[in-house]
Amino acid sequence: MTTSTPYGPETLALHAGQSPDPTHGSRATPIHFTTSYVFPDADRAADLFNLERPGHVYSRISNPTNAVLEERIAALEEGVGAIATASGQATLHLAIATLMGAGGHIVASHSLYGGSHNLLGYTLPRFGIHTTFVDPRDADAWRAAVRPETRLFFGESLGNPGLDVLDIPTVSAIAHEHRVPLLVDATLVTPCLQRPLELGADLVMHSATKFLGGHGVAVGGVLVDGGRFDWEASALFPTLTEPYDGFHGMDFAEESPVTAFLLRARREGLRDFGACLSPMNAFQLLQGLETLPLRMRAHVDNARAVAGHLAAHPLVKKVSYPGLENHPDHALAARLLPQGCGSILSFELKGGRPAGRAFIEALRLFSHLANVGDAKSLVIHPASTTHFRMSAADLAAAGIGEGTVRLSVGLESAADLLADLDRGLYAVGRLVKE
Amino acid sequence: MDLKVLDTPARVYTGGRSFDRELPTVVLIHGAGHDHSVWNHQARHLAHHGFGVLAPDLPGHGASAGPQRASIPALGDWIAAVLDAAGVVRAALVGHSMGSLIALEATARHPDRVSALVLVGSAAPMPVAQPLLDAAAGDRAQAHAMINQWSYTPASHLGASPSPGLWLPGVNARLMAQQDEGVLSADLLACNAYTHGLEAAAAVRAPTLLIRGGRDQMTPARAGKPLHDALVNAAGGARMISLSGAGHALMAEAPDAVTDAIRGFLTNDR
Numbered sequence: 001m002t003t004s005t006p007y008g009p010e011t012l013a014l015h016a017g018q019s020p021d022p023t024h025g026s027r028a029t030p031i032h033f034t035t036s037y038v039f040p041d042a043d044r045a046a047d048l049f050n051l052e053r054p055g056h057v058y059s060r061i062s063n064p065t066n067a068v069l070e071e072r073i074a075a076l077e078e079g080v081g082a083i084a085t086a087s088g089q090a091t092l093h094l095a096i097a098t099l100m101g102a103g104g105h106i107v108a109s110h111s112l113y114g115g116s117h118n119l120l121g122y123t124l125p126r127f128g129i130h131t132t133f134v135d136p137r138d139a140d141a142w143r144a145a146v147r148p149e150t151r152l153f154f155g156e157s158l159g160n161p162g163l164d165v166l167d168i169p170t171v172s173a174i175a176h177e178h179r180v181p182l183l184v185d186a187t188l189v190t191p192c193l194q195r196p197l198e199l200g201a202d203l204v205m206h207s208a209t210k211f212l213g214g215h216g217v218a219v220g221g222v223l224v225d226g227g228r229f230d231w232e233a234s235a236l237f238p239t240l241t242e243p244y245d246g247f248h249g250m251d252f253a254e255e256s257p258v259t260a261f262l263l264r265a266r267r268e269g270l271r272d273f274g275a276c277l278s279p280m281n282a283f284q285l286l287q288g289l290e291t292l293p294l295r296m297r298a299h300v301d302n303a304r305a306v307a308g309h310l311a312a313h314p315l316v317k318k319v320s321y322p323g324l325e326n327h328p329d330h331a332l333a334a335r336l337l338p339q340g341c342g343s344i345l346s347f348e349l350k351g352g353r354p355a356g357r358a359f360i361e362a363l364r365l366f367s368h369l370a371n372v373g374d375a376k377s378l379v380i381h382p383a384s385t386t387h388f389r390m391s392a393a394d395l396a397a398a399g400i401g402e403g404t405v406r407l408s409v410g411l412e413s414a415a416d417l418l419a420d421l422d423r424g425l426y427a428v429g430r431l432v433k434e
Numbered sequence: 435m436d437l438k439v440l441d442t443p444a445r446v447y448t449g450g451r452s453f454d455r456e457l458p459t460v461v462l463i464h465g466a467g468h469d470h471s472v473w474n475h476q477a478r479h480l481a482h483h484g485f486g487v488l489a490p491d492l493p494g495h496g497a498s499a500g501p502q503r504a505s506i507p508a509l510g511d512w513i514a515a516v517l518d519a520a521g522v523v524r525a526a527l528v529g530h531s532m533g534s535l536i537a538l539e540a541t542a543r544h545p546d547r548v549s550a551l552v553l554v555g556s557a558a559p560m561p562v563a564q565p566l567l568d569a570a571a572g573d574r575a576q577a578h579a580m581i582n583q584w585s586y587t588p589a590s591h592l593g594a595s596p597s598p599g600l601w602l603p604g605v606n607a608r609l610m611a612q613q614d615e616g617v618l619s620a621d622l623l624a625c626n627a628y629t630h631g632l633e634a635a636a637a638v639r640a641p642t643l644l645i646r647g648g649r650d651q652m653t654p655a656r657a658g659k660p661l662h663d664a665l666v667n668a669a670g671g672a673r674m675i676s677l678s679g680a681g682h683a684l685m686a687e688a689p690d691a692v693t694d695a696i697r698g699f700l701t702n703d704r
Contacts, residue, residue, distance in 0.1 A: 062598035
């Protein structure tokens with residue numbers, strides 16, 4: 001049950017975080033294209049810097065257009081607030097850098113977006129932060145991977161590429177047993193299909209580039225805090241519970257038990273690492289966000305039609321979509337994603353790598369590119385693109401077959417999408433026959 | 435900082451500066467189901483402008499140990515004990531909602547300890563609707579939803595927070611949810627049971643400021659008028675500032691106006 005607001009998600013997606021501009025009455029959210037903000041007098045300037053008064057000082061730290069986006073996502077997620085960042089990658093980095101430094105350790109699902117895997121597996125170790133990757137379905141593996149220096153659990157609502165459903169109640173309970181928070185990347189589900197904070201997660205991140213924007217024109221990220229994790233009781237997070245010389249000696253958890261994480265992330269992470277979102281991008285993401293609930297329903301409807309169509313086709317070996325009964329997480333999805341499992345699915349063609357290539361080249365509506373979550377349907381063949389350097393054995397270990405195709409099902413007419421897929425399958429049929 | 439108040443550990447937020455008892459002291463008292471963080475902006479500003487600030491978590495709230503004190507008079511005495519623990523003789527008391535009743539009662543019971551009184555979002559009596567009392571006792575989520583519904587103006591229900599990136603209704607819901615089971619219910623029962631606020635007001639000798647939200651549904655103007663009248667006629671005298679765009683959560687909805695009203699009153703405005 002929603003306790004913070006009487007309004008439903010469709011209303012919040014249109015209105016939350018914004019009131020019509022008091023100066024001109026602008027109904028749309030204005031784009032505050034400014035780096036900085038005039039202080040009315042010297043006293044007010046000092047007050048703003050010292051957080052005695054709320055407001056904006058410099059657009060790297062906050063901006064009125066970005067603030068609307070932040071508040072709107074926080075409202076939809078039932079969080080206490082949010083921070084917009086330059087990309088989803090910047091969001092993940094901001095979360096990690098706020099919670100730990102060199103010597104820190106993360107336990108993460110091995111079913112992750114490749115960019116997240118790069119950051120955790122290759123780049124952060126250079127800065128002394130290490131990650132143990134675990135099978136997200138194996139509760140004992142999460143538990144066994146915990147070390148004294150573990151500071152974060154991390155997984156995706158729907159994992160990449162097998163679309164495993166993260167059992168957020170179970171994984172968050174294990175995290176909390178070890179006094180650490182769970183961060184969930186909810187990019188593929190959006191708050192319209194799942195609110196991870198209600199299921200036990202402590203922090204939620206989005207690549208807003210995907211469904212939140214929906215139009216594929218703006219890169220951005222959003223980090224939402226549920227405000228529920230008790231940093232003082234955990235006693236593992238000195239960045240939040242000890243005075244910070246870099247910001248007025250503030251002890252963030254004493255300052256505000258509910259917003260401590262966001263305070264530190266904004267006052268240190270955004271300020272110093274600087275991965276802020278452009279207000280132009282915030283505006284574009286807001287335009288997309290207005291129709292998110294409508295779009296997600298249509299995405300799910302089309303994805304179900306596509307999944308059913310492919311599953312019945314003789315040239316398709318297997319379809320991975322948690323909405324289908326043969327998916328190992330089907331029952332979990334029914335519980336955690338009752339309104340639908342999003343619109344990303346993958347399937348395995350008969351005929352291996354050549355079949356994947358032939359299929360993609362025959363398509364007309366599905367765009368062949370490396371993104372998901374656009375209003376337009378997208379397709380990629382990992383074995384010949386994102387994962388082309390990998391052997392068949394390595395691909396199999398990553399859950400990817402040589403004939404695996406990933407779709408991001410868009411909002412076109414369902415009949416047109418099915419006809420396009422049949423065009424691709426016809427090409428595969430000719431190849432297999434040869 | 436952490437103090438021992440009547441032998442029990444209490445968290446007292448001091449506005450981001452070490453408490454200096456040589457400065458004029460201001461005590462900021464939060465309302466039902468809350469903690470000191472509702473005063474973040476006001477506390478920081480006063481602490482950096484010549485005041486020693488004590489913003490305690492009431493017993494059993496936030497980081498202060500329980501047990502709760504189940505009545506407004508008991509909490510009024512506890513505020514005097516906070517002054518003792520901090521080594522302070524006299525202080526200005528500022529309270530919000532239930533905290534305003536505590537400040538009022540503390541002023542009546544300990545007149546020599548109180549230099550000025552500021553009541554934010556106040557009414558006396560402060561009867562609590564039965565459905566809210568029932569919900570607080572049986573279904574906390576429902577109670578939190580009702581309080582959020584009545585605490586904010588219609589505009590605030592859609593956000594547009596003065597604090598960039600914070601979703602205030604979410605902050606308030608989480609702050610209430612973070613308190614232990616039973617805390618909100620006991621607070622609301624204490625408000626409901628406090629029926630001699632007008633007698634306490636008549637006895638106030640400290641100058642008093644009332645700050646109210648023009649769109650407050652929890653303590654609307656009509657409910658606050660008897661208290662206002664009693665304080666105007668009391669020895670200390672009283673004045674009222676009404677903030678037209680704010681509801682009951684006015685420290686968050688109109689933080690600067692509340693800060694300026696308190697600071698103005700405590701420095702040169704009375």
